[in-house]
Amino acid sequence: MPKRRILTEDELAKVIQLYERNPNWSYVELEAGVPRQIAKRAYMTYKNSQPSKELSVARETVATDELRKHIHKLTKIAEAFVEIRKMPTFEDKQNSAHVMANFYGTDVLRQYESYARPTEQEVRRISYRNKLLFSSLRNHATNVDWNLFTEWQYAWDLCCKYRAQPRKRAREILKNYQNQKHTQKDINIEKSVNIIIQKLWEDITTSQLGDLICLWDSSQLDGEMNDELNNYLRKIFTDGNHVDVANILCREKDMLALSKAADLIKRAITHFEEELDETILMPVILKTPKCNLCPA
Secondary structure, eight states: OOOOOOOOHHHHHHHHHHHHHSOOHHHHHHHHOSOHHHHHHHHHHHHHHHHHHHHHHHHHHHHHHHHHHHHHHHHHHHHHHHHHOOOOOTTOOOOHHHHHHHHHTSOTTOOSOTTSOOOHHHHHHHHHHHHHHHHHHHHHOTTSOTHHHHHHHHHHHHHHHHSHHHHHHHHHHHHHHHHHOGGGTTOOHHHHHHHHHHHHHHHHHHSSHHHHHHHHHHTTTOHHHHHHHHHHHHHHOOSHHHHHHHHHHTTSHHHHHHHHHHHHHHHHHHHHHHHTSHHHHHHHHHHSOOOTTSOO
């Protein structure tokens, strides 16, 4: 049985051109020099293959567009995540679970009108989508040390746990001062407590005091370290009573625990700000395997 003739690319191109110019197989046979049955079979095979090729191209186009949208969503959720990685104030009452719940409930992708308060159903949808996207982000962002996320949660909750005690102790110490020093009956205890706590926490979270407290704790018998902490507090406070109270607080376990927690939070904030920056994040996402939300 003779082998079926297969047209070359040039022959097929000529058959297609001739037939689409004049749909007559006798004309095609004459002009192309290819038997009409062979020409017709090759042409029909070509035409039947076109829909699948067009569909494949269309799918690739859609997948590329959806991947671009997916990456955009991941960068937005990363930005929102970095924004909530902040240092708690001494007045923050929310624990880390509440902070994350607020994060999940935020309309990061601006899917609802900004002037309208989302309904409960919309909030549930937003929260569900953000949880999926955050899970996807954690799968893709392999450059991030996600253990720091757990440490941030622990440190934040530690701040919530210990923040009340220094305020209470400062109040007790000032009341004792007031009782002992009859010439200073006019001490505004609550105002002084607020000033002391605010300045201590501000310096612990933004400057060197937290490090000095930790260093003093590790070398309590070092007189030089003791003097350094005392001198540093004198730079922060101008009121002698405030310096004395701060000196006592900085040598107690609650302030030490807060200093260590603040250090953990600062390290987590710095790491997430650097590693989840869009410039670094986008190429990492493209290199990592697909997640469940990635387009096929």
